[in-house]
Amino acid sequence: MGHAANINFYEAGNKGIMSWLITLDHKRIGLMYFITTMMSLCIGGIFALLVRLELMFPGQQFFDPNTYNRLFTLHGAVMVFWFIIPAIPGALGNFFLPLMIGAKDVAFPRLNLLSYYLLLLGMAINLYGILHGPGADTGWTFYTPYSIKTGAAVVSMVVGVFFMGFASILTGLNFIVTVHTLRCPGLTWFRLPLFVWAIYSTSILQVLATPVIGITLILLTLERTLGIGFFDPKLGGDPVLFQHFFWFYSHPAVYIMILPAMGIISEVIPTMSQKTIFGYRAIAYSSLGLGLVSFLVWGHHMFTSGQSELANFVFSLLTMATAVPSAIKMFNWVATMYKGSISLATPMLYAIGFLFTFGIGGITGIMLGVLSADMHFHDTYFVVAHFHYVMMGGAAIALFSGIFYWFPKMLGRMYNEFLGKLSFWFFIVGFNVTFLAQFVAGLNGMPRRYHDYDSVYAGWNLISTVGSWGIALGILMIIINVVYSSFKGPKAPANPWKGKTLEWAAESPPVLENFEKTPTVTSGPYDYGLKA
Amino acid sequence: MLSLSLNFLPSASVSGDKFMLYFTTIFIIGTILFVGTLGVGIYFAFKYKRKSDNDETPYIPHNYLVEFLSVFGISVWVAIFFIWGWRDYKDFISPKMDEYEINVIGQQWNWQIQYANGKTFTNELIVPVDRHIHLAMTSKDVLHSFFIPEFRVKMDTIPGQYTSLRFTPNKVGTYTIYCAEYCGTSHSKMIGKVYVLSQKDFQDWLDGVYQGELAQETKPSNQDSGNGMTLVEAGEHLYRSKTCYTCHTTNGDTLIGPSFKGLFGSEVELIGGTKILADENYIRESLMDPMKKVVKGFSPTMPTYRGMLTDTEINQIVAFIKAKR
Amino acid sequence: MSGAHEHLDHAHHFESVEHEFEAGKLGMWLFLVTEVMLFGVFFAGYGLFHYLYPEMFKEAHHHLDKRMGALNTVVLLISSLTMALSIAYIQRDNVKRAKQMLLLTLLCAAIFMVVKYFEYSHKIHLGILPGDLFKAADFQAPNIALFFSFYFVMTGTHGLHVLIGMAAILWIYWRMGRGDFNSRKFGAVEFVGLYWHIVDLIWIFLFPLVYLVV
Missing domain, CATH: 1.10.287 (Helix Hairpins)
Structure with a gap:
């Protein structure tokens, strides 16, 4: 025997910091992603708090306009590229995808480690631009021609994003191959846990869409260094072409962020309700469907960019169509709870919180997809509030739900339930206060990316700023809970939630190659309440 | 407060x-849909709260x-x-019948608003109530977006292209113009005012006899405003000084290039057979890149005027060609 | 399996060499998809500006050397053949021939790069450079630098791929010499071959689009 039974992956094999830095174990890589992305969340969150502080009252408070412009750019870029895109696939996907399909590892462990270091490289390049230069001030969208003309450090930002994009592509590629080739015996496609379906759909998007943003950002770099003119109207280029390329990636990127989140919710709700998922195939297919449609709706970010009527018609129609699969998922999650045995432990609280905030995000999304209404809403705080409801209220809440749900499996210890519930209430109240206020400001015409605003918006902005402190406290409690419980939490059993997916069949924490013996699957992933 | x-x-x-x-x-x-769905969810969460560790749950995989x-x-x-x-x-x-046309040029960080009579204002738009207004807009530098929240409309302005914004004000009053597309340091200061006047007041204002407060508030910009000429007059002046007339007549005769008579708004056939509408964008394009879309029956010989005409001058030439339709 | 068969190495999370090969192949195909998306951006942009500035493209076009482009097309096609032959030989355990074919592939790639070098240096000599560096004076159409920016960016990116391909071929040549591959285990050779074919295929699209279509 190479290693004795019941030695978990923390203790098996080599020890010391180097054994982590050059590890090929998907679980260790997943944990490194976890630590990295949670740090990114804190950095992005600090930028967010500073932005909200500046906007607390009308007029200039703490930062001049140039500093403010850099702050909101860094907030957006850090949250999108450092946190939300890598967080769920990188941390939870890496750790649990192989476990859930009964594999020993991902298909290409070395590539997996390379992805992680490409992410770090991208972050380092960005940090260099932030610390040793003026930072970028373009907004995370880098719209031309402003991004060509500005004196700020755009190149270090976009080159960093290029490398992070590479990391994202390789992660997606790795997961697709893993799902195709490493499922354990008996695990057919329609016995896959829905989290696996979601990560699989996400991976397709990562592979197909990310190369487009990568090369577009390289072209922007060449535009700034050589003046190649593709996007510069002074040289005959077309600035709107940049928007097309940018959103061709960045709209699917929204689904790169939200699909894994939906996957987590599809795990947490059936297990915590001890009831089989309602409409398994509908949820699985709607993940794929949303992924495909997401490639055809990028133009809804450009309704007021002078795009042709026909294009606006088609993009608006397809955008509205995405409401259908999203609504199917909402209904199915609620229906799953019907006649369940529902535990309101922290993961489930966050999952219900997800239904609440994602519901608001979805309905306001329909409002924005409507052409006539978007003429007013576009580039106002209504849009800002909407995408925070989807990104933060969707992706981040689901991530928190997943962290608490899988915490016993990852760390082998239980988190603190009281602190977990407290963090939920701080987060959910703070979040809704912050962004409902922004909906009102946007409905009344407050444009986004404003350093200063008319005093009619003062009340709602003050409320929004106060709310942001609630979010900060909630996240702080999550981090304290995770750090404290990692060392001091009580030992966790292998299956604290009585889950039926394969990761619960492994030890907590799992052994080096996940299972003592390769498992064989004979039934669906959520067969709760099924009489034998 | x-x-x-x-x-x-x-x-x-x-x-x-x-x-x-x-x-x-x-x-x-x-709201009904949201409260309905979420209300049911939260009701379930309480109604079916776990009672014991061995609760029985029904197996309901779907319900078609x-x-x-x-x-x-x-x-x-x-x-x-x-x-x-x-x-x-x-x-x-x-587009609507009988639109009142005004040119808008966005630049970091103000709005230049030009009337047919040649007057140019900075950040101040004066329009008559209950008339269809058409803003033909462009930008000097980066993207901007002309946003009037009280009218619930906006449209981006793009360097090197025209975009259109249409609205019909129906209440006299003073409203706000914002820039809604991020454009740099003073993005949040790129703010203007819209004055909606009654139709009579507007006519008085055009005639220079309006007595309201507005008359003092507007500050004509001295920037390439055409020396008191209307846009069409200034355009005609350019037509002579830039010697457009050596190739383009205004009476329908054909010289080296197409005549301006009846040109604007007509459909022209290009070399290669495609037909396109001769609108503001087409005329701007023909001045900047004359070789790009050459009218059938003419040779591509016109030189480019890129860099030789300001946005205002292009607006004046467009107005002049428009007047000859 | 007979005991005479040598031990075949495969990563321990796979069941067999064949299993590992299957995974590697799927991964390689997915990687090729990303390459297609990357060049898709160039083709989309090129198509748009071709539509916007037909006259300018026509004029710029006359300054590209079609014979050199055609020569390079032939060279790359031959290299694809030799690459495929190398895989065929290693599948028959003919390491010697497989190595020879890899060398021929490398030779073709080198010829391609040398031709490219002459094309580039001629243009640079005339002041035809991308973007701001463009100095040539004898052009009529405005914004003609835009065309040559496309030319350099597209052929440059492709050339970079050829160089990466050459490095990869050298790497498997070295491994082949070490005896890493045989008729049961030849994954890396096949994957580099797939990559080489896509580099070739992209040129097959790039050449007519940039050099020939007016």
């Missing part, structure tokens, strides 16, 4: 009124009737709102 009312922004245009009706409807229906009805319901709901939104939008962007 802090205002916390939910809907404090008045509507002052036809599209504003349509937006209000639309939004109110979708908000109410959306419920699933079909919910998909069908959502589809119908979405389709209705899509069609409604499309109709309002169509009405908003379509």
